[in-house]
Amino acid sequence: KAGVTQTPRYLIKTRGQQVTLSCSPISGHRSVSWYQQTPGQGLQFLFEYFSETQRNKGNFPGRFSGRQFSNSRSEMNVSTLELGDSALYLCASSIRQGLAKNIQYFGAGTRLSVL
Amino acid sequence: AQSVAQPEDQVNVAEGNPLTVKCTYSVSGNPYLFWYVQYPNRGLQFLLKYITGDNLVKGSYGFEAEFNKSQTSFHLKKPSALVSDSALYFCAVRDLFYNQGGKLIFGQGTELSVKP
Numbered sequence: 337k338a339g340v341t342q343t344p345r346y347l348i349k350t351r352g353q354q355v356t357l358s359c360s361p362i363s364g365h366r367s368v369s370w371y372q373q374t375p376g377q378g379l380q381f382l383f384e385y386f387s388e389t390q391r392n393k394g395n396f397p398g399r400f401s402g403r404q405f406s407n408s409r410s411e412m413n414v415s416t417l418e419l420g421d422s423a424l425y426l427c428a429s430s431i432r433q434g435l436a437k438n439i440q441y442f443g444a445g446t447r448l449s450v451l
Numbered sequence: 452a453q454s455v456a457q458p459e460d461q462v463n464v465a466e467g468n469p470l471t472v473k474c475t476y477s478v479s480g481n482p483y484l485f486w487y488v489q490y491p492n493r494g495l496q497f498l499l500k501y502i503t504g505d506n507l508v509k510g511s512y513g514f515e516a517e518f519n520k521s522q523t524s525f526h527l528k529k530p531s532a533l534v535s536d537s538a539l540y541f542c543a544v545r546d547l548f549y550n551q552g553g554k555l556i557f558g559q560g561t562e563l564s565v566k567p
Contacts, residue, residue, distance in 0.1 A: 340494070342494075367553045368553075369553040369554065369555075371555075378557060378558075378559045378560065379541065379555075379557040379560075381546075381554045381555065381556070384553040384554060386553070391553075392546075392553070392554050394554070426494055426495065428495075428553070428555075430553050438483055438500065438502065438545060439485070439497055439500060440485075440497070440553060440555060441497060442487075442494035442495040442496070442497075443494050444492075444493055444494045445493075445494050447492075
């Protein structure tokens with residue numbers, strides 16, 4: 337079974353631009369969570385989507401948004417990029433029943449650099 | 452508020468020696484605890500979880516963790532370390548505020564270095 341796929345792996349943007357990151361979950365997983373990883377703040381939860389609806393949201397400004405499609409694929413968007421948005425963005429998928437319930441499986445991440 | 456702490460930024464171990472990576476938690480109610488490992492330029496890999504049941508949990512790659520409710524700890528252990536175990540290790544707790552939610556709260560990570 338293929339793992340969580342995130343594209344692109346690397347992105348370089350300039351301040352003020354916007355960016356869209358993509359995440360394809362493990363087949364059959366309907367829950368997708370996004371995290372931001374930085375050296376200073378560590379791993380921080382951005383939001384979670386399940387059945388095309390945002391279920392949970394972390395403490396990030398409204399510039400950070402996301403969506404989920406009917407095939408469970410998810411995208412996150414960051415508008416008006418700031419230097420501090422430079423980070424590794426990780427996507428994780430999970431299922432809500434069965435033996436693997438509660439386990440989040442992570443993709444390799446998208447490394448965003450804002451110049 | 453729920454939280455996880457990893458008191459050591461770095462742990463150094465000689466190959467073949469046992470290793471321990473420490474984690475303490477603070478939650479209201481029964482915790483859902485996890486360990487993940489991250490290799491350079493990679494995402495997080497799931498190692499093991501504690502939801503309920505036996506306090507000693509066995510996971511991938513020979514790792515295990517001991518849940519201690521009285522000490523609110525969930526330390527990761529391995530009897531014999533390998534150089535290939537060198538990586539960044541994260542302890543995490545599921546945020547119970549969100550029922551069945553997919554929000555994990557992570558510790559700050561511990562860099563494990565295993566020398567030959």
